[in-house]
Amino acid sequence: MSADTGRGHRVIAGRYALTDVLGRGGMGTVWLATDQVLERNVALKEITFSVDVSAEEREVLRERTMREARAAARLDHPHVARVYDVVEEDGKPWLVMEHVSARSLQEIVEERGPLDPQAVAKIGLDVLDALDAAHEAGIVHRDVKPANVLVDRTGHACLTDFGIATTTGDSSLTTHGALIGSPSYMAPERANGEEPRPPVDLWSLGATLYAGVEGRPPFDKGEAMATLMSVVSEHPAPMLRAGPLESVLRGLLTKDPARRATASQARRDLQAVLAGPPPGSPPPQWTAPPPPQAPGPVAGDKVERIDSEDLRALASASKALLGSVARDIAGRRRERKAEERDGGRRNAQQRVAEKRGAPPRRPEPPVAEPRRKRRFKRRWVVVPVLTTVIVVALLLVGAAVGLALLFGLL
Known part of the structure; x- marks a missing residue:
């Protein structure tokens, strides 16, 4: 039961006295609180599921959050x-963190503008270490994004908010098939309804680092389904400031999870960016970034609920798009094979004729147009x-x- 301390502070579970609001998001409100037993500050997340979910889905999410x-x-x-x-108060789960x-990172970029590649690489290495620890424990975060990456004054980072995390093998969907998350940072396989595996967090890490260095998410169309369609079928927006980070981000933002950069590959590449070029080596030829970007909101942080019907429509559209591309590729392959087959058949016929002693096949006579041009030229001479x-x-x-007439012969 909640109580009041007499000083205007609400107490959760008879222990945690709420003081200030640290932040609000689609899944709830984070409070600064005091643990009255251990006498230390904690962060208390009130899970309210402010996204539009049904009563049944709310119950599923509550149970999952507790677990x-x-x-x-x-x-x-x-x-x-x-x-x-994790405690339960008034039928809602509260995470004590x-x-x-x-x-x-979201707040920093919004107030200061994009960070330099080395600073972002340092953040990326810390978050990567956190994800490694989670994955080894069988936990997939599923909501890695700038708002859930905390950066201290030294530039080191900490991953927070496992509110919609899942253990490996669990489903990412609610009972009605709705998908919960931030579309701009959601991996393509999640949009396709596949079971969340560790590579989804690596994709989200790539999208998060992209936002840190570019000042905007790699995929954002202003609307959830349009953004998810972009995630599934389009390339990231062009990188203008990433410099040495660009290849790392492209590796993490590879749509096929089987070809996506692994954690060890990403760590090696991020360490190389952080270390800079070796002493004495010529500096890399990076395109000069545009003028500093003015601070402002970073889009794509909102948690959305995507209905199962919308997910099926997205899957159908993406399959149609992929099918069209596949048909074009197959058509080109058939044409190349037909040309190779015809060429091979002609070569085989020529080899058979040579074995039988037949004279080599004469080449086809030249086209008529050049002959007409040659006749035209000879006519002017003849x-x-x-x-x-x-x-x-x-x-x-x-x-x-005249001579005959002159001599009288005629």
């Missing part, structure tokens, strides 16, 4: 905001010559007749 929060409480890692406890003195011969002959005949 997975207890699983996340097993994590003990310096780059994971620990979950101390470590209070980290830091600000979210006609003047014939004309000259005729004129000379006439002159000779005339001279002979």
